Amino acid sequence: MKKVLIAGATGAMGQKAVDLVNSLDGFEITAALAPHLTTENKADYHLAAEVKTYQQLAEIDDNVADIWIDFTLPNAVYADVKYALEHGMKPIVGTTGLTDDQQAELTQLSREKRVGGLIAANFGMSAVLLMKFAQEAAKYFPDVEIIEMHHGDKKDAPSGTALSTAKLIDQVRPAHETNPAETESLPGARGGDYHGIKIHAVRLPGYIAHEQVLFGGDGEALTIRQDSFDRQSFMNGVKVALEKVDQLSELVIGLENIL
Numbered sequence: 001m002k003k004v005l006i007a008g009a010t011g012a013m014g015q016k017a018v019d020l021v022n023s024l025d026g027f028e029i030t031a032a033l034a035p036h037l038t039t040e041n042k043a044d045y046h047l048a049a050e051v052k053t054y055q056q057l058a059e060i061d062d063n064v065a066d067i068w069i070d071f072t073l074p075n076a077v078y079a080d081v082k083y084a085l086e087h088g089m090k091p092i093v094g095t096t097g098l099t100d101d102q103q104a105e106l107t108q109l110s111r112e113k114r115v116g117g118l119i120a121a122n123f124g125m126s127a128v129l130l131m132k133f134a135q136e137a138a139k140y141f142p143d144v145e146i147i148e149m150h151h152g153d154k155k156d157a158p159s160g161t162a163l164s165t166a167k168l169i170d171q172v173r174p175a176h177e178t179n180p181a182e183t184e185s186l187p188g189a190r191g192g193d194y195h196g197i198k199i200h201a202v203r204l205p206g207y208i209a210h211e212q213v214l215f216g217g218d219g220e221a222l223t224i225r226q227d228s229f230d231r232q233s234f235m236n237g238v239k240v241a242l243e244k245v246d247q248l249s250e251l252v253i254g255l256e257n258i259l
């Protein structure tokens with residue numbers, strides 16, 4: 001039986017992860033971490049009586065889990081993953097917000113500690129495919145912009161998926177012209193800028209997680225879109241990660257690299 005700690009167990013994604021692990025043979029939740037989680041309220045979050053609850057990293061007992069699932073916040077994830085690696089727990093990380101430098105540092109730490117794991121900006125198959133198709137299209141359509149749309153509670157912008165998409169496109173797209181005469185009469189109107197790729201972030205109630213990549217060419221356009229209508233869409237990817245994490249010898253970035 002693999003022991004699992006869920007960080008962010010009280011959150012929207014953490015709750016989906018709790019229900020997933022509770023439903024799987026061969027895995028059991030032994031610990032959960034969240035600032036407002038207590039022994040008194042843990043049953044409200046579908047955590048069994050024997051699950052150890054922690055409100056901060058410093059409280060966590062040694063050997064409490066083999067695997068660390070993280071759906072917390074951008075300002076918590078770096079310390080969480082470092083802690084997991086240093087204590088021999090294999091991280092499966094969905095939380096966004098790690099910088100390239102932080103990912104590189106954590107990957108190096110995972111090699112030193114010989115602990116494998118996965119960081120995935122998006123565990124949904126439609127998003128993984130969107131990123132793959134967008135990278136392919138960018139070889140032929142260098143003029144591209146990204147629109148990501150999320151629920152109003154999302155704390156970070158742009159989304160980790162949009163940023164990952166821009167990075168993948170940036171690796172392959174040919175040199176292109178931008179309009180030197182362009183101005184903004186309303187600051188921010190043209191969106192965020194990743195190496196010349198504009199990213200527009202929409203936050204609205206009713207939405208869950210959606211992304212469009214728009215390519216423009218001479219007299220034609222290509223739009224690639226994915227929609228997560230329900231957070232359940234991320235759970236197949238988390239399940240794959242749980243099944244494969246033992247085979248990983250270091251931190252891997254991107255679900256596509258373990259499929």
Ligand SMILES: NC(=O)C1=CN([C@@H]2O[C@H](COP(=O)(O)OP(=O)(O)OC[C@H]3O[C@@H](n4cnc5c(N)ncnc54)[C@H](OP(=O)(O)O)[C@@H]3O)[C@@H](O)[C@H]2O)C=CC1
Nearest residue numbers: 008010011012013034035036072076094095096121122123
């Ligand atoms: N990779 C993927 O496929 C997906 C990734 N995400 C990402 O997952 C993350 C979480 O999203 P979501 O569940 O919607 O967010 P929520 O705000 O619903 O949940 C955040 C959770 O983190 C907990 N938390 C807050 N601070 C800390 C801390 N310092 N240490 C540990 N836990 C903490 C909160 O606990 P409390 O309530 O007690 O404050 C809560 O349980 C985001 O980064 C989001 O972008 C989301 C969907 C899919």
Ligand SMILES: O=C(O)C1=N[C@H](C(=O)O)C[C@H](O)C1
Nearest residue numbers: 096121122154159160161209
């Ligand atoms: O906060 C969310 O909801 C999501 N976060 C991830 C991201 O920032 O890309 C994945 C998905 O978009 C949902």
